[in-house]
């Protein structure tokens with residue numbers, strides 16, 4: 001029996017790593033199975049599951065300190081019934097995985113219980129195995145589930161809206177360029193560094209224009225410049241796309257910041273390893289404009305992937321929308337920086353079909 005546990009968990013662990021979907025629910029499953037395996041290696045008397053609290057699962061999946069996660073957040077985020085259905089759906093969607101468990105005769109299941117302490121928030125979760133096609137185990141399991149459902153809030157999932165979170169500026173790794181001008185990720189527009197950044201940007205725009213004019217002049221006057229070889233003129237031509245890229249992807253987005261209030265940070269703003277960052281402009285109590293590097297994210301209600309802000313073009317009207325990293329063109333939500341809410345913008349009738357499926 002012990003070997004079966006180990007085989008089943010290792011199989012699931014490998015499958016989760018082989019088919020990474022990078023969604024929060026898959027991450028919870030990974031955390032749970034990893035803890036079972038870790039504990040397994042050190043246990044010598046049969047299978048003793050490693051029971052985890054919701055806070056522990058949530059914190060490990062989000063890679064934060066579990067002491068910073070309050071129990072209500074964890075309770076809302078980690079729902080036993082959803083974990084069970086995600087596990088079943090994962091196995092069903094991977095033919096290799098399904099076949100492997102059929103061969104072993106066992107499949108992994110999520111088990112949960114409330115602790116003896118009586119506190120409803122202290123439900124513990126772990127993973128066990130279940131013989132496939134065994135009516136007895138199935139019945140036992142169902143009894144356990146029906147006991148359990150009472151401790152959870154009703155699972156009325158609203159797929160049509162999302163709630164965004166603003167990342168603390170201190171949690172974003174800033175690039176050298178930003179650290180040069182932004183103090184702790186913030187920049188007062190009417191300060192010395194704010195004005196010098198503006199001047200630098202204007203200068204780079206001017207240089208862009210000069211490069212283009214100069215390159216065109218060189219080409220036009222090529223025949224009148226005997227010392228100038230064609231290949232030298234070609235070198236100047238290379239500068240035109242560079243100037244265009246600087247203009248299009250660096251200066252253009254920045255100039256829309258005052259009207260749009262939130263924009264995607266252009267390249268060079270976030271650290272290379274930490275590729276997603278947004279710039280938000282707000283007025284402080286002295287009515288001064290301040291630009292701040294931050295990141296808006298949400299959890300996709302459809303697949304639990306990460307929703308990041310992205311360009312609305314070409315399929316959406318607003319310039320900035322929230323797109324799920326797992327399905328960027330199907331799971332699309334609007335973005336409102338004041339309410340931090342977003343509503344489904346994706347394919348019409350998509351949600352209706354999704355909800356009627358359940």
Ligand SMILES: [Zn+2]
Nearest residue numbers: 300303324331
């Ligand atoms: Zn999604």
